[in-house]
Amino acid sequence: MNTHPAAAxxxxxxxxxxxxxxxxxxxxxxxxxxxxxxxxxxxHPVDPNGEVIVGQMYVQYVRLAAxxxxxxxxxxxxxGMSGVNWETTPDGRPGWQMFFLRAGFDVYVSDxxxxxxxxxxxxxxxxxxxxxxxxxxxxxxxxxxxxxPGSWHAETASRRPHDRLRFDVAKMETFxxxxxxxxxxxxxxxxxxxxxxxxxxxDSIVLTHSQGGNFGLRAALxxxxxxxxxxxxxxxxxxxxxxxxxxxxxxxxxxFVWGDYLDRHPFWIESVPKVRRWHEAxxxxxxxxxxxxxxxxGIAGNSHALMADDNSDDIAGLVLEWMRGHRLIG
Amino acid sequence: MNTHPAAAxxxxxxxxxxxxxxxxxxxxxxxxxxxxxxxxxxxHPVDPNGEVIVGQMYVQYVRLAAxxxxxxxxxxxxxGMSGVNWETTPDGRPGWQMFFLRAGFDVYVSDxxxxxxxxxxxxxxxxxxxxxxxxxxxxxxxxxxxxxPGSWHAETASRRPHDRLRFDVAKMETFxxxxxxxxxxxxxxxxxxxxxxxxxxxDSIVLTHSQGGNFGLRAALxxxxxxxxxxxxxxxxxxxxxxxxxxxxxxxxxxFVWGDYLDRHPFWIESVPKVRRWHEAxxxxxxxxxxxxxxxxGIAGNSHALMADDNSDDIAGLVLEWMRGHRLIG
Numbered sequence: 001m002n003t004h005p006a007a008a009x010x011x012x013x014x015x016x017x018x019x020x021x022x023x024x025x026x027x028x029x030x031x032x033x034x035x036x037x038x039x040x041x042x043x044h045p046v047d048p049n050g051e052v053i054v055g056q057m058y059v060q061y062v063r064l065a066a067x068x069x070x071x072x073x074x075x076x077x078x079x080g081m082s083g084v085n086w087e088t089t090p091d092g093r094p095g096w097q098m099f100f101l102r103a104g105f106d107v108y109v110s111d112x113x114x115x116x117x118x119x120x121x122x123x124x125x126x127x128x129x130x131x132x133x134x135x136x137x138x139x140x141x142x143x144x145x146x147x148x149p150g151s152w153h154a155e156t157a158s159r160r161p162h163d164r165l166r167f168d169v170a171k172m173e174t175f176x177x178x179x180x181x182x183x184x185x186x187x188x189x190x191x192x193x194x195x196x197x198x199x200x201x202x203d204s205i206v207l208t209h210s211q212g213g214n215f216g217l218r219a220a221l222x223x224x225x226x227x228x229x230x231x232x233x234x235x236x237x238x239x240x241x242x243x244x245x246x247x248x249x250x251x252x253x254x255x256f257v258w259g260d261y262l263d264r265h266p267f268w269i270e271s272v273p274k275v276r277r278w279h280e281a282x283x284x285x286x287x288x289x290x291x292x293x294x295x296x297x298g299i300a301g302n303s304h305a306l307m308a309d310d311n312s313d314d315i316a317g318l319v320l321e322w323m324r325g326h327r328l329i330g
Numbered sequence: 331m332n333t334h335p336a337a338a339x340x341x342x343x344x345x346x347x348x349x350x351x352x353x354x355x356x357x358x359x360x361x362x363x364x365x366x367x368x369x370x371x372x373x374h375p376v377d378p379n380g381e382v383i384v385g386q387m388y389v390q391y392v393r394l395a396a397x398x399x400x401x402x403x404x405x406x407x408x409x410g411m412s413g414v415n416w417e418t419t420p421d422g423r424p425g426w427q428m429f430f431l432r433a434g435f436d437v438y439v440s441d442x443x444x445x446x447x448x449x450x451x452x453x454x455x456x457x458x459x460x461x462x463x464x465x466x467x468x469x470x471x472x473x474x475x476x477x478x479p480g481s482w483h484a485e486t487a488s489r490r491p492h493d494r495l496r497f498d499v500a501k502m503e504t505f506x507x508x509x510x511x512x513x514x515x516x517x518x519x520x521x522x523x524x525x526x527x528x529x530x531x532x533d534s535i536v537l538t539h540s541q542g543g544n545f546g547l548r549a550a551l552x553x554x555x556x557x558x559x560x561x562x563x564x565x566x567x568x569x570x571x572x573x574x575x576x577x578x579x580x581x582x583x584x585x586f587v588w589g590d591y592l593d594r595h596p597f598w599i600e601s602v603p604k605v606r607r608w609h610e611a612x613x614x615x616x617x618x619x620x621x622x623x624x625x626x627x628g629i630a631g632n633s634h635a636l637m638a639d640d641n642s643d644d645i646a647g648l649v650l651e652w653m654r655g656h657r658l659i660g
Contacts, residue, residue, distance in 0.1 A: 016417055053506045177349030
């Protein structure tokens with residue numbers, strides 16, 4: 001009746017979700033309040049003190065009736081974002097979740113601790129400080145590299161994106177809908193939850209973006225026997241070879257993928273060399289690691305939002321090719 | 331290779347998402363800060379002032395290759411919760427999202443404004459007050475009716491659930507993972523976003539839980555020609571017949587479903603009659619409306635978490651039977 005003539009429907013055996021990594025915590029000493037729970041509903045007293053769960057991560061999975069890879073693909077988002085990053089692109093095309101389902105992977109999309117459906121905990125009662133809300137200017141000029149410093153303007157017509165930019169800036173507001181608050185104090189809780197996820201879903205491929213990168217690289221260090229590959233899209237950080245030994249990662253292939261304009265943004269000018277150092281330490285230790293610089297391959301114009309740029313399917317295709325080369329899918 | 335021998339795989343044409351209802355807002359007058367974005371990453375200054383999106387809702391859809399109903403099913407969660415409510419139950423069974431996909435509906439699961447993947451806005455800068463975090467005691471004794479007042483205890487062995495309770499209290503902590511903060515000041519933003527969703531997805535069936543109920547009943551009043559049915563699981567509020575005219579709803583069938591122990595909890599003792607008044611006004615106005623009291627049908631022991639209780643499939647089955655009776659699915 002309501003037929004969607006999609007190029008490739010997928011046979012799905014199960015869609016579901018779970019939380020992982022949280023624990024019961026007791027809130028105490030908070031003042032009583034009262035509230036209305038629904039329009040014209042009853043006013044009732046609220047005691048904010050009591051047990052809540054803190055530190056949980058949310059994971060949603062889509063499992064295929066007949067996956068073509070034995071390796072579940074875990075998609076880990078970046079800072080100030082949620083798993084929504086991997087869904088429909090801001091310009092309305094299927095995202096990487098759908099791409100890799102169609103390619104034959106069971107796909108697990110998570111919302112890290114404090115983000116999206118993972119929920120968050122009260123501050124300053126549990127988290128020590130207030131969160132950060134990403135502004136349009138910060139996204140445009142700093143993290144996502146849509147335009148050079150000074151090029152953001154609230155008025156659409158006045159915005160100046162980078163030449164050849166592959167992110168559709170007419171969809172900036174649509175993209176901004178995906179931003180969620182972040183804290184800078186939850187790294188340990190978040191790593192704990194990601195490590196627990198690796199413990200629950202064996203033989204997985206970890207594919208990360210941005211802040212997720214550091215968590216993915218460390219999760220692999222923590223349980224190298226359980227991870228089959230680590231793919232990092234523009235990680236904003238990496239382990240330090242001075243304190244982490246990459247030799248345990250022999251046999252665990254790594255891929256790094258980088259877009260354009262990295263040399264024009266202070267945050268990236270400072271961040272990339274730290275990641276490069278880890279890549280070089282991996283290589284020196286005999287780990288199979290590859291560093292893809294897209295502009296060096298003739299692919300210009302990619303922002304930090306590689307999975308949302310207009311060639312997102314091409315980038316996913318490069319990643320899939322690398323996976324095939326490493327026999328991660330038949 | 332990785333075959334899941336599920337009873338019924340589904341043919342999915344598309345999984346995706348969008349946000350709706352938000353608008354650009356400018357934050358001003360907030361003090362500069364600085365932060366580290368990733369472990370061992372760069373410290374950089376943060377200007378919290380600038381444009382952000384406020385008031386957006388998140389909607390995730392799963393569309394079937396060949397739906398058996400022309401009516402998309404919209405699942406709207408309750409207060410302090412997100413769309414996760416409709417996914418895997420706390421005791422690990424497929425939830426209502428999967429049930430109604432298998433039944434043949436395209437299913438749209440939303441996270442209301444301020445919840446989950448919808449993100450939220452800073453307070454007191456945008457929202458006037460701090461949010462409420464649901465405690466275990468409040469969930470157990472008040473809203474979800476797992477046990478009578480006074481029966482919650484942090485120690486598992488000391489908890490006393492209601493006799494015959496159908497919610498698996500061994501999974502209380504698993505359920506608590508789903509709780510997200512809520513505000514009591516965002517009803518207008520939330521209704522606006524739900525109304526926009528009705529405007530975007532025509533001919534839909536709205537199926538709500540708890541706080542979602544009032545939003546669903548009002549969305550139907552606001553656009554009766556676009557909604558095909560309203561199904562309310564234990565709505566915590568409803569329009570007031572003194573100020574809303576139910577006659578516009580003729581031809582739009584309504585269903586209300588209620589669990590057990592409602593007469594033992596002050597919040598519900600106060601809330602149910604307000605909803606009953608709307609049901610009766612609907613009936614008096616000639617609207618096709620049905621009020622299902624599960625205990626009166628011999629189905630005892632349901633908590634407020636009807637979609638998470640151990641007979642959740644049976645309740646979904648009752649709803650599906652009602653849909654079939656109203657020719658909403660072939």
